[in-house]
Amino acid sequence: MISIVWSLASRLIGWSLKVQLKRYLRKNPQVMIVAVTGSVGKTTTKLAIAKVLAQRFKVQAHSGNYNNELGVPLAIFELESPGDIRNLKGWMGIVREMSRRLTKPLPYDVIVQELGAGRRGDIGYFSFLRPRVGVVTAAKPAHLQRFGSIEAIVDEKFSLAELSQIALVNAEEERFAPKLTTLAPSKLHTYGTSRGDYRFSLRSDSAAHGLEGTLVLRKGQVDASVRMMGRHMAEAVAAAAAVGELLGMTPEEIKAGVERIEPVSGRMSPLEGRNGSLLLDDSYNASPEALIASLNTLYALPGRKIAILGGMNELGSDAARYYAQVGGHCGQLDWLVTVADLARQYVAPAKAAGLGDDRIRCFDTPYEAGEFVASLLQRGDTVLVKGSQGGIFCEEATAKLLANPADTARLVRQSPYWQNLKAQAFSHTKSAAS
Known part of the structure; x- marks a missing residue:
């Protein structure tokens, strides 16, 4: 009985935060949302995108992994979690603070927000965000116990591409390949290191110099070096460059932003x-x-x-x-x-x-x-x-x-x-x- 009560309390709080976030976004229709999901790489990709976009825009991106029904509203309102859901006083204080912040405009041009998915329907829950760009990084065997199959994970992650105005999908993730033809060519864009519309083509990956390579964009190519390690981390760089160009940035601005990307705690x-x-x-x-x-x-x-x-x-x-x-x-x-x-x-x-x-x-x-x-x-x-x-x-x-x-x-x-x-x-x- 007690667990049922706390489950209901969690749903009520989640609903309250969602209502407040919807109000916030309606009051600030000028703010573009870039949403990021995937089994791996969400936070690294989110922060890489934010570094690049900051060369032209005022950008908000929470430094942590606030990506569920409670975390996303907290991230966008720039509030910290009061902890356990049983801290009802703390959560009610959060709702009141959100109401207070509704009176002020969002001081950003772009919000880069990661979305987690541990079960079916988690991405659809956030369809009201109406992302300008939806970035889909990967579909890997994570949370398999709850999803039941890798196919269900692919469907859930790819749903962000379907509900976003512009879809940006990792071309290196072969599990997405059959889904790409389901999107209109005018909506779909891809990225990667060896394939995709936008690429970070690597020359070297070393402890001394990080990742060095060429950014291949639709408006040209530029060499860039990034203080990160791991060829799989280069995919986040390619995604960041792609979002920058999709939102109108020049190759020079993108290069400047890419070279400011730094490793994220706990991620290589x-x-x-x-x-x-x-x-x-x-x-x-x-x-x-x-x-x-x-x-x-x-x-x-x-x-x-x-x-x-x-x-x-x-x-x-x-x-x-x-x-x-x-x-x-x-x-x-x-x-x-x-x-x-x-x-x-x-x-x-x-x-x-x-x-x-x-x-x-x-x-x-x-x-x-x-x-x-x-x-x-x-x-x-x-x-x-x-x-x-x-x-x-x-x-x-x-x-x-x-x-x-x-x-x-x-x-x-x-x-x-x-x-x-x-x-x-x-x-x-x-x-x-x-």
């Missing part, structure tokens, strides 16, 4: 590690294809290659197959270090791929994993840290490896709210407090 963020090592902090979340892409980035770098991997949540009945795929891709590592129970499923396929048993360690917490890897680090080592966000918290392994403790502020989930959750989750371990 390069950090200085102990003893002259390099950390690739990709700890925000994990899905099979994203994890394999991150491993490929690691393999392309010199020196010893160490991976601290947490599990992948919500993979449904196909979980064993996906763990086998990722584990089988770990054979080139010098060390595989796993965090918590789910990640132990990488071990057997990693061994089958040639990784020796003496190069594998399994730990219950990210703190223990980080402490172990810290004892191994040598100059020239590169450490990839990645895992799902649900209760695994691999960023705390990264924290143990930082050369500069102040860089902890550059990690994900460091607010008092998250630190309290971690303290509760790991209260039984000694290493959590050390």
Whole structure:
């Protein structure tokens, strides 16, 4: 009964926030909405787009991942969450503050907003946003437990393209290919690194210089360098350049914006590690294809290659197959270090791929994993840290490896709210407090 009450309270609050947001947008019809969705890459793509558009427009883009029925209104109203839905007083205060802000015009030309989708209908819930541009990044096996099939994920993500005025779809995502013909050619635009109407054609990807390549636009080509790592991150750059041109920016403006794009916390963020090592902090979340892409980035770098991997949540009945795929891709590592129970499923396929048993360690917490890897680090080592966000918290392994403790502020989930959750989750371990 209690859970039903709180579920109803959540729906009521969500409805109240939606009503307020509709009013806000009706009062500010001049503001263009650029919406971004996809199984991976939403926040990175959103912030990359914002950097580019800021060269001409006044842009709002929430720095975090406020992307559900409660988070989207908070992001657009520039308000922070009062926390648990049971904090009714806090949420009612949010509704009152929204009412107060309705009296003032939105001081932006463009809002870049990410939209999450964990079940069918989540994107359609936000159809009232009427996005000027809808960017669709990827359809991967994430939230499979709730969607039931990869086909359902494809349909849900692609629905943003269908309800937007201009559709911008990642041409590198082959699962979208059959859907592209369903859109009018005048509405559809594509982007990528090797295919698409708009491309960031890469020449190099290195720790020293980041991504270097050529932006291929409809109005010309310009060379650009971006302080990001990972060929899959180049897709976000291509999307940002595409949105810039679709909204009337010049190649020169787009280049200037692209070169201001920076890594996002927890998304292939390069950090200085102990003893002259390099950390690739990709700890925000994990899905099979994203994890394999991150491993490929690691393999392309010199020196010893160490991976601290947490599990992948919500993979449904196909979980064993996906763990086998990722584990089988770990054979080139010098060390595989796993965090918590789910990640132990990488071990057997990693061994089958040639990784020796003496190069594998399994730990219950990210703190223990980080402490172990810290004892191994040598100059020239590169450490990839990645895992799902649900209760695994691999960023705390990264924290143990930082050369500069102040860089902890550059990690994900460091607010008092998250630190309290971690303290509760790991209260039984000694290493959590050390």
